[in-house]
Amino acid sequence: MIDPLMTLDSAERECLVDEFRACLERAAAPRETWPEAHDEAPAAEPPAVDLATLLSEMAVLKSELRLQSRQFKNTLEELRLFGNDLRQHGERLQRDVDRAREQAAAIQGQTEKKFLLAILDLRDRLQSGVDAAGRPPASLLTRLVPGPTRFAASLAEGLRLTLQRLDDLLSSHGVRPLQVVGEILDPQRMRAVGVEAGSDSAAIADGTVLREVQRGFFHDGDLLRVAQVIVSKKANRK
Template sequence: MTAMTPVLTDLQTLAPTALAGQERERVERLVEEFRAYLEDAAQLPEPGDAWDGDDLESTAPAVDLSTLLAEMAVLKNELRLQSRQFKNTLDELRCFGNDLRAHSERLQEELERAREQAASIQGQTTRQFLLALIDLRDRLQSGVDAARRPPSSFLERLLPGPTRLAASLAEGQRLTLQRLDELLAGHRVRPIRVVGETLDPQRMRVVGLEAATGSAAIPDGSVVREVQRGFFHDGELLRIAEVIVSKKANRT
């Protein structure tokens, strides 16, 4: 501190001569701060002085080994409890996941069954609708065939008026029948060709026999006439055909 005193004196001596006004006040404030710093530094021990460690030891808390072990035991118990709770939670989550998986599988099975039932109901409904259209076609076909037959009585041939009216009605039925065939074809319904074919029990039903003459070239068991037309729908049998097959007459 005594070594720094001349420096402070020189600063105080030079300050009034070199500076004025605010600069002078600022220098004096700096000098006062520097003096306070030197006074605080003088109170610190010199590097060569002996260090007294009693103060530091007195401020440091004492470590109790038994307390430390007790705290470690409590911490261990808490960790064991947390681990048990975590394991229980994990088991519950696993059970919940298994239940959820089983429930999802049941829902998937029920959905598949519902789809199959819906497809079956739709197939049955479509089949009934197509059979109803085919029945309507049979009725129209019967009307058209009846109109094509020539008049059976002399009175009908004599009066052309009713004949022309019947012909116009038959033409209307024919056009309706043609439109109905187009509608069936649009639903992938096609007729079964049976005339001239060999009898197939899978798609034909015999409703009559017709004896073939000896000169006829029709093989025995062949279809000679169709009574009711059969139909396929998407390659599957929709309605079986009713046919009359040939049978050679027994010769005596």
């Protein structure tokens, strides 16, 4: 069975508490300070205090405070758990963003490397054209007729200027050639594609790079393409 005192709302409980407080204050004050009765109406008697009702109301208030305190603790715990979940979600999101940036950087690096290697292949073709145009004419007829010779020289000069422009463009993007001629073969940067025997009197150590077949390049300090070289090898003594 539900106690009817538990069904009072908060306004009624506050009214009862105020009346109890006022009653206690009047009881504790000297009788001389009590308000005098008016001529037209006798002074009202202090209302009777129902201690059982007051104690019941105080018990209800205490129970409600305990319930609200428990609800507040539950709310704080839920907020703490939500904060942990939010922090973990943020950490996972940050890891995903970092991983995506690394993948994007790797893809960009691979794409850039492929593009630069294609440019270097074009450079090799231009270099071959410049080298071929710079060779002297093989036949006597070609040497006697100056017209084709002048045309070939003009063509060679155009190829040389184009090659120079391409080298400047590569240099502006951090592409630098390897300097390998005269050095000992380094497998990390060079690949030997042939050997040439030197004379017995030659003061060149075995494995020294004599010339390049295909030039190697660096890109921003990293090896972009190995150099293909011809190295020396002393002839065997008989």
